[in-house]
Amino acid sequence: MEDKIRTLLKGYGLSITESRLGVLQFFYSNNGAMTHADIEKQAGNKMDRVTIYRTLQTFEEKGIIHSIPSADNMVRYALCKEQCTAGHHHDNHVHFLCNTCGKTSCLDHVLVPKVKLPKGFLPSESNMVVRGTCNLCRA
Numbered sequence: 001m002e003d004k005i006r007t008l009l010k011g012y013g014l015s016i017t018e019s020r021l022g023v024l025q026f027f028y029s030n031n032g033a034m035t036h037a038d039i040e041k042q043a044g045n046k047m048d049r050v051t052i053y054r055t056l057q058t059f060e061e062k063g064i065i066h067s068i069p070s071a072d073n074m075v076r077y078a079l080c081k082e083q084c085t086a087g088h089h090h091d092n093h094v095h096f097l098c099n100t101c102g103k104t105s106c107l108d109h110v111l112v113p114k115v116k117l118p119k120g121f122l123p124s125e126s127n128m129v130v131r132g133t134c135n136l137c138r139a
Contacts, residue, residue, distance in 0.1 A: 001028060012062045019047050023055045024064075033068050033076035033095070033104035068095045068104055069127050076104045092126070098134035105134065 005024045009016050026034065026042050039052050047055075056077055059065040068076040078095075094110040097103075112128040 001025065004028075008064065012064060014058070014062065019051045019055050020058075022047060023052065023059070027065065027077075027079045031103075031105075033078040033106070035074050035076050037074075068106075068129065070097060070104070070129060078104070078106050081106070081108050094128045094130055096134065097129055097131045098137055099131055100133050100137035103134060104129075 002021065002025075005021055005028070006016055008024065009020055014020060022043060023039060026039050030038075036049070036052060036056060039056075040047075040049055043052065056065065060067055060077070063080055065077045066080050068078060070076060076095075092112050094107045094112060096105045096107055098105075107130075112126050115123070115126065117123060
């Protein structure tokens with residue numbers, strides 16, 4: 001897994017640091033989106049919160065991860081599945097937030113519907129979060 005992460009970082013022109021390796025390892029070992037607090041908890045005392053914040057910011061700017069807005073004002077982050085680039089994410093999919101377990105999942109094959117805007121309006125991004133009960137919690 002570490003070789004895959006090293007290759008990813010090199011592909012985006014990023015230097016390989018322990019914090020970047022660690023944060024990406026957390027993303028690859030978790031299924032679903034994570035908050036800054038989730039990563040901080042997993043990192044323990046290996047990384048400080050500022051390093052985690054800057055790493056997440058860099059990854060989002062480069063197109064490695066994308067942010068997911070939520071009603072609770074907790075920004076969640078998930079790995080980009082497609083080849084995203086700096087300033088241009090291909091994350092036009094729906095996100096599902098389970099009310100029971102709190103897990104946020106990317107529904108990669110469910111696209112956010114196009115919204116017809118009035119003349120003169122130019123969208124820069126659109127997000128859709130569906131809340132409910134995930135398949136694991138329903139079982």
